[in-house]
Amino acid sequence: MxxxxxxxxxxxxxxxxxxxxxxxxxxxxxxxxxxxxxxxxxxxxxxxxxxxxxxxxxxxxxxxxxxxxxARELVAMQGEDVLLHHEHGGWWWSERADGTQGWLPAADLELLDDTTPPLPAAQENLP
Missing domain, CATH: 2.30.30 (SH3 type barrels.)
Structure with a gap:
């Protein structure tokens, strides 16, 4: 998920x-x-x-x-997609794309289904 x-x-x-x-x-x-x-x-x-x-x-x-x-919490930014492993007491053990893992509060997450495309990567200002 x-x-x-x-x-x-x-x-x-x-x-x-x-x-x-x-x-x-x-x-x-x-x-x-x-x-x-x-x-x-x-x-x-x-x-x-x-x-x-x-x-x-x-x-x-x-x-x-x-x-x-x-009890390590995951540092993650708004709009970032994470993989969810398991939930306990309103917190999800989560994983960033770089493999970093930790807890995130469920209230700070929007659950996605398999058809939700990832957000486009931030693009640098190119001339």
Missing amino acids: RARLLCDHHARVANPIRFHAGQQVAIGVRDEEWPAFAWVNTGQGHAGWAPVAWLRPVGDGQAEALRDYD
Whole structure:
């Protein structure tokens, strides 16, 4: 599936949280704006929002990661077409034409069908 950016999107976090399946993490409060996410601390100096559904509580505020996770957001510009891999909690794991991957908010995307042509590439001012 493909989508087109309705506005520019810039990463909000310089050093996003990452963890691996089986890793123990501390789980905190849920995000009010994005309720599918909770504040997670890896115990290695990294903390951030992560999908609650991808964590299995093991007691005392701890959880085990059920799968690998990377909170990296994709930097993309308005009008750019991206490939969509999977959606979770209002965010899509997306891929730019250059292969760069990361999360984009679903609200910033226009879903395209297979018949939607790509936008023409920006053309330089030629004499």
